[in-house]
Amino acid sequence: MPLVKRNIEPRHLCRGALPDGVTSELECVTNSTLAAIIKQLGSLSRHAEDIFGELFNEANSFYMRMNSLQERVDLLVIKVTQLDSTVEEVSLQDINMRKAFKSSTVQNQQVVSRNSIPNPVMEMYQRCDKPPPLNILTPYRDDKKDGLKFYTDPSYFFNLWKEKMLQATEDKRKEKRVPLMPMSDARSDLLAAIRRGIQLRKVQEQWEQEAKKEPVGNDVATILSRRIAVEYSESDDDSELDDNEWSD
Known part of the structure; x- marks a missing residue:
């Protein structure tokens, strides 16, 4: 409105309305x-x-x-106009020692306050009916809240704005915390991969050491060649026995 x-x-x-007793209306x-x-x-x-x-x-x-x-x-x-770069030399230390620039501009605050109300609006406000005296019921409340604020509360909109601003600040703070989680997960995955690689390397070194300790010739080809040699040697022994029998 x-x-x-x-x-x-x-x-x-x-x-x-015309007053009573008027002769000429x-x-x-x-x-x-x-x-x-x-x-x-x-x-x-x-x-x-x-x-x-x-x-x-x-x-x-x-x-x-x-x-x-x-x-x-x-x-x-x-x-x-008074500065001369060829005469005056300013060192880096002098620049760091100087105070930072600070603006003295005063910003307008509390624009919609009681002091900034125009005179016509204040006169209109003064002519308005006063709220009912509900504040006399405040001492009888258990929650110690002002009874008049349930009927009219000038600070309602300010408190509502304050709650929204605090909620917006909290949401931004949560958004800044969220990206840190993937970084921690990536670091944990990297550490796990490094540990897994170290374990695999240790297992490989252990296998190599065990292979060095075993005697040479335990592979399948060596075993087969040995078996053939044994069988061949046995066959040679049998042939020699047969020759001896024939010789007798």
């Missing part, structure tokens, strides 16, 4: 209408004065800011 900043009153010129209505018009002109002039006052304050603030900026620019121009 839009908020009307300035209202010109009275809004209705000819509305109103038309003359009474005309006089009351003229009186209402005069009141409207007075209200309009008051609002016009307030508008020009706000414009003057804004223009004065703008002028002060521009004057301060011009003074800073003039000082900077003088300082720049």
